[in-house]
Amino acid sequence: MKAFAELYSRLDATTSSNAKLSAMRDYFASVPAEDAAWAVYFLAGGRPRQLVPTRLLREQAMTLGDLPEWLFEESYQAVGDLAETLSLLLPEAVHSSDQGLAVWLEEKLLPLRGLPPEELAERLPTFWAQLDRISLMVCIKLITGSFRVGVSKLLVTRALAALADIDSKRVAQRLVGYTDLSNRPTAEGFQKLIAPESEDEHAQRGGQPYPFFLAHALQQPVDQFENLLGPVDNWQVEWKWDGIRAQLVKRDGRLWIWSRGEELVTDRFPELHSLVQNLPDGTVIDGEIVVWKAPEPAAPEGKAFELKDQATDQAAPSVQPFALLQQRIGRKTLGKKILEEVPVVLLAYDLLEWQGHDWRSRPQQERRTQLDALIESCQSPVLLPSPVVSGSDWLDLSQQREASRSLGVEGMMLKAKDALYGVGRTKDMGVWWKWKVDPFSVDAVLIYAQRGHGRRASLYSDYTFAVWDGPPESSQRTLVPFAKAYSGLTDEEMRKVDAIVRKTTVEKFGPVSSVTPTLVFELGFEGIALSKRHKSGIAVRFPRMLRWRQDKSVAEADSLSTLQDLLG
């Protein structure tokens, strides 16, 4: 644990990629393979389910440190990180364990899951006594599943590639699915990650997907496109769907579905399982899972009952808001009702493997032609092509793009026709651009603030925003909260807001402070939907602060009716 904690400290202490790479290389090269295997798992974002309930950890710290609960909470609020708080409040150990990460996980931590509280209360202090402060904090982060350190998966990939002296794209391929819950890190697994490249590697990969190719944001004005991107004819243009990016893998008579987070989500989408019959072995499709159905017809006025068999009147099925998809993402079991009400399809836009061959280094256009032929031959209602949009020039496309909101899409995707399929956010093999429509925006008032976590611990950085429930001329109107946001401000602005929050606090409810409304921000968000769970009756997606409207008074902020207009 000590060596891993040291790695954590080194990674945490720097923002330089090179320093992080050398910290990882040093660690991988100096510890046994079984420890390295677990380190890769955690660094690449792997999280085992929570091993010990958080409540129990808190209670233990209070008992061992002889602290009343309120004092523990005050401490937690000041630190902004539970594992760190616990590590500061538990008595510090004199001696620190030299046992490796694998021993700690396999023999000590993983067996904790499901133990009765009495048993945990006995075992945990014996662990704490073996860990110095940093090791203790890291260990608790592993236990609670909150381990995070500023390392991207790409950086881990590069460190391993440098260690093994092989191409990092190969390592990325091997690393796909490594952090899925079904995979248990082992010394052997680690050796495979860094093994020399071999001929039969491609054949041996079972249900493994390919690393996803990711798009870059395009924010320049359209009159620069010709200069920037060249003629429109060189580009394949599609709508940008608001769904779940997924790869569908069909090999050896089986079907796997992977999400962009490289999580195996096959079970989450039973309606796609029929594709196992339609697709030939050795096929990998990239696309977006979306809810696809006819929109609910509005109840005709004056009629108490709706006739069930009006299918002929119904609009054609189309993509539905992400909010609907969200309803089924979190569910443990998918009942018949939800499958009927929220049916999904795969809108396919790329073909990565065909007849067992890796097609990623073929041009976009060729992949797309083959994909269209494949979809055509499948004739499946759950596998649809993501249509290619055509336009005479960039201006024409930008006019078509204005329909994005009404079509339920986020904008357009631009893919160079000769681009290969890259790895992650690379640009060396071709580029994908996402050309999103501007976010919705309203001017809202800051009414609650909460202290942040991590780098923003003890700074008021998380805010709740409200709009008026009536027009300016109404004397009775009040502010109704509708969104929380914590990104978009510079550090400098956040410090200023923090100071104002402290000065204008009216009341404290635990970590939340209510303030005298004085601050107006322009909030941006991607989607808006009706919601029964929110006081305002409205839920917005990805809210963030676009700018601080220091030029606007609280009375000039928008009202609920502005939001209702955006609902369309």
Next chain:
Amino acid sequence: MDLVIARPEGLYCPPGDFYIDPWRPVERSVITHGHGDHARTGNEHYLAAAPGEGILRSRLGQDINLQTLEYGETLLHHGVKLSLHPAGHVLGSAQVRLEYKGEVWVASGDYKVEPDGTCAPFEPVRCHTFITESTFGLPIYQWQPQSKIFAGINDWWRANAAAGKASVLFAYSFGKAQRILHGIDPQIGPILVHGAVEPLNRVYRAAGVRIPETLYAGDFKKTDPALRQALILAPPSAGGSSWMKRFGEFSDAFASGWMMLRGTRRRRGVDRGFVLSDHADWPGLLWAIEQTGAERVMVTHGSVAVLVRYLRERGLDAQGFVTEYGDEDDASAAEVQPDEVQLGKNNEGQA
């Protein structure tokens, strides 16, 4: 009767008709120590501990009307018996003991309980009412012995020197900087200081505190190989300024009690945080309060609400005092010039 009350001008002693560390100009002031939030200009009379004279004159002006007392020496003023006792915070820092009609009050100013070798160590003074600071008044703040921290600084410096990198250490220029200079191993390489630090080094040296040889950082050219081995001590406000450019490749660190928390260290954006404070940690505060034997405790600047509640739950008569004292190296405060007055950023919870 209350020997000290809070007034808009500062903490006031009614029978003696003087203020302790006033934040607005008054006729008569008793100054606990020379940090900007406690010692301000504009008072007609100053009274302070003798070892702090050099500091006060260098910061407030050579011509201030200053009277000094040795630690333990007493003075009678309007029937109030007044004496000053070491607070262990910085050179010349003092607790103010007031005795009037058998009632004893002690105002601590800022204090730390670990002896550091650069100033007279904290001495507990028995009293009925103790006025304590609470800068680090949460149990998450527990310091390691300073020898461990200095060993950490030495190791960091040595490793940087071996890698050919300058070591830039940010520390408050009065007190913290001299404590570090006194504690580190001067054999590792040359020690350079910022212009804000050197005048205070001179005062400390004149007071007989061992401060190793220091060079003025501004005299070095970027190409000077000595920089690659050097430790450079600078006030926090120098961070990110053009002054830093002369050091080429460097590793930076910040020495402050706030570095206890990962979040504050990351916000600072330095490579290393050394947890070194001139204030008492949580166990230090509780120990000091207990040692005074006081039944009544008045809590000033810091985690006022927390410490008050905690002491009350332990059966003491505790209450908060609203003051304008801050903390000289509050890492969450916006950048300020080292010698500017810093108002409390950390006063939340005061009531």
